[in-house]
Amino acid sequence: MRLLQLHTDFVEYCPVSKEIAQAEQDVSKEKVHLEDIVVTLVAIENGDDERLAKTAADEIRTYLAKLKTNRILIYPYAHLSSDLAPAESAIAVIKSIEKFARASGFDVYRAPFGWTKSFAVQVKGHPLSENFKHLLNSSDISATLASTPTGVLDGPREKVSVALSEEEKLESTWWILEPNGKMSPVADYDFKPSDMKLRNFVNYETAKRRAADEQPSHIKLMKGLGIADYEPASDPGNMRFYPKGKLMKSLIEQYVSREIARYGGMEVETPVMYDSKHPSMESYFNRFPARQYGLTSDNHRQLFLRFAACFGQFLMAKDFMLSYKHLPLRLYELTRYSFRREKSGELSGLRRLRAFSMPDCHAFCMDINQAKEELLKRFNLSSTVINSIGLSTSETLEMAIRFTQEFYNENRDFVIKLVGKFGRPVLVELWKKRSFYFILKWEFNFVDSTGKASALSTDQVDIENGSRYGIEFVAENGDKKNPVILHNSPSGAIERVIFALLENCSEMGTKGVKPSLPLWLAHTQVRIIAVGTRHLDKCKQICSELTEQKIRSDIDDRDESVSNKIRQSEVEWIDYTLVVGDKEIEAGVFVVRKRNQGQHTKVTISQLIDEIRLRTKGMPYLPLNLPAYLSSRPIIMA
RNA sequence: GGUCAUGUAGCUCAGCCUGGUUAGAGCGAAGGUUUUGUAAACCUUAGGUCGUGGGUCCAAAUCCCACCAUGACCUCCA
Structure with a gap:
């Protein structure tokens, strides 16, 4: 029983x-x-x-x-x-x-x-x-x-979880809002050919119907490219990342963190586990009790693993002495990890995990007006971040905005302004009344080839947790007030970003384009192939030169034919492949094989450096985290 | 969480329906030959608790049950 x-x-x-x-x-x-x-x-x-x-x-x-x-x-x-x-x-x-x-x-x-x-x-x-x-x-x-x-x-x-069933029964209506301010019920909206992805997204959100399909294509890629894999010895949804995947993940993390720092986010670090009986934790904990990882510590203390960075930052902000002059106050943490014990059947590759890395940036604002102004800044931040990572808001992503009827009545112009910034029609979910702690949230959603949508960037306007956590600031008139809090992730979970990039690649493949990842995220940007062993010294010299210029390169020194080494380079999706033999050493000019163009070009090393630096401009660099010589590299995936 | 499918060598898979010698292949690995010119040189060798645990049977990778993992779908109802 x-x-x-x-x-x-x-x-x-x-x-x-x-x-x-x-x-x-x-x-x-x-x-x-x-x-x-x-x-x-x-x-x-x-x-x-x-x-x-x-x-x-x-x-x-x-x-x-x-x-x-x-x-x-x-x-x-x-x-x-x-x-x-x-x-x-x-x-x-x-x-x-x-x-x-x-x-x-x-x-x-x-x-x-x-x-x-x-x-x-x-x-x-x-x-x-x-x-x-x-x-x-x-x-x-x-x-x-x-x-x-x-x-x-x-x-x-x-x-x-009682909260979850509330979520499922929430009363809402669905609309399409165009940048010109025209809002029509989803059923009346005339989807144009350019709205194909939007229509897929709308179908997914409104019908909650999931078409029959095969396994998501990124799973094969994440394994085949040696990025990530399941770890059967852990709980489902906790992944292992191989060197190539770890490098990619670190680069994305560094980039997001840097952009948030530029925006003004103060990076902090907070605990991953919390006392479920702590008074401030109740509201959050009880919202999704069925989705927590729980554990017991000394004295039978019941702890749960955080599912977001909210707790840590709110508890921290509560202890700050805050004046209206300090606002908006921006706190940021990249959680490694956030934990959500999603139902086992909902987990899928890198799309939905139980442990994931989430950039989470909160802005504590004086009032709703300041919050609106701040939200626009953060929209720009999110837009820049997600586009630079390689997921385009004009082609790849769809936007959803969800808000209460009350908020819409009072802030219609603001909502339209937000849609205008996106520049294309967006899906609107209109709530009759507020059931969550927020009154507005927007997201960028990635719709994969099978019609499934996953949220990436998001921001929310929270009017509840300021008082719930006892966060106070002294207003201009000397009164103590609770701030309005914004919850933003400019990129969404890092693992999910990788999921979207890989799904994008497989879509390229179906369109007959050679799939490739953004150059700044490639583990190897230049593969140097020695024709014979006597050319290895030159290869090493080129490799050092590229490394000095913050370009990741490695050397295929295996005892294999040139053709075989070229093939290996293609299999690893390496953008630039350089073959070094007698002719090149003599002339100082190299033939580079460009993957995305499928042709060979004659270049000098400095031309190659210039091209790569241009293509990776403004993005972070990390050195290769694998041996430079392929002969000393373990085989991680076939 | 439920239903269904899948699980065989490091990887990708065949064999299972119809139980019966030492369970196969390709890739990869090791050793050797070869010193290579833009998507796979050649030879040899090693490598398997057939997901785990039970059961049926003279005999189980193969049939049955449970569990675990992965995937798809569903998550209505006491």
Whole structure:
């Protein structure tokens, strides 16, 4: 038997229709509304009996005593278990629980068994407001313990997130907003040929339908190019990065961090784990309890791994002495990692992970006006960053803006201005009322060839956490006020950026273009091939010269034919391949093979340097993190 | 989380349906020959708990069950 107990402000449910033949009879279809009550969601499993019903009643009594309340709603809820008992015995056990609970003198309500019900519930925010138990008959316990890897039967793994179901049931409408300010319902919008990706994106977001397709193409590339791979010894969604992938990841991270520093972000570092009972943490923790990695430390202290940098930065900002003169205050951290225990079926390659690196930049603003002004700056920042990385806002990405009706009514011009900056029609999700801590958020979404959308850059306007975390600044008139907080990631998760770049490459491939990654992210920018061993000294000399100019090059010194070495260079998607033999050494002019042009050009080394420096201008450089000689390099991927 | 599919050498895969000698190939690796001119030189050798654990059977990579991992889809309902 599985019990999920929720201490709620209110619960509402309404039987809609019978789900199974054995459903209870004579059920009123009236909506039921109960306030200040413990909702006990219960799933009866195979082997559960009246004895266990008694145990459950004891469990409920203990919980109610802790909460100092005596009102309870017993609510049959199948999703808690994958080993459900047959309906007849389940209903008998549930009725027994009800009987025992009444006998304890509680005010007991029970929702009907076997019915489809709509329901709404508002869980109180306190740490004890959610409680999960997996109850077993004593004879079964040892067997179950033995078959459970950790020997632990309950814990956050089993929790059902009420916030998530709220998210799913959120009432919203979908629109297309054009840069000229024209807003039309999605159904009325006339998609032009240039809006193909937008239409795919809209389909994905509004229909929530996922077309049947094969495995995402970036997975093959991430392995084949030696970028990243699964690590079976870890939890799903925790990846390993090989040297080439690590270099690429570090370069992107450095670039994003540098641009945020230029914008004015103060880089900080905050802990990866937090006390789930800390008063400031409740609101966040309880929002997605089912998606946390939990762990226990000394003294049975319950900790959870952060899923964003918000906590650390908010707790830090709370301790700052802030005046309106300091605002907007910009804090930045690149989390390695943020953790989200996404449902296992939602993980996919580098697209969605459980541990990911997230640039997270918060701006604490005086008021909504300053926040709007700041949001525009950050839009420019995000736009510059994502375009420079190689994901184009004019071709590759689609924008979504989501806001409340109230915000739109008061800030219509501002919203249109934002869309104008993007320059193409965007998808709008209009919320009737605010259900989250933010009143507006926008994202750039990458739509892959299979029509799936993933958010990259994003910013949000948060009007709730300033007060929730007790962050205060002294206003011009001397009053203490809470700031409006913006949550921005200019690039989105770094792993997801790599996902998008790789998916982009495979799209190039289907269009007949040789796929290639941006030159500044290539592990090897120039591959130098020695025709014979006697040319190796010259190769080494060229390699040093390029390294001095901050160009990554390596030398294929293997005992292989020139053709074979050329092929190897192509397989590794290396942009420039230089063959060094007698002719070149004599003339001082080299024939370079350019991958993206598929042809050979005669160049001097200094011309080659100039070209590469031009193509990588303004982007960070890191030295090659592999041996320069291919003969001493391990084979990471075939 | 559920359903389905997949898991065989470092990599990519064949064999499984219809159980039966020492489980195959290509790439890669090692040793040797070759000193190479723009997408794969030649020869030889090594390399496998057939995802893990149970079961059926005289016999299991092959059939059955459970678990693990990956992928796709679904996540309605007690």
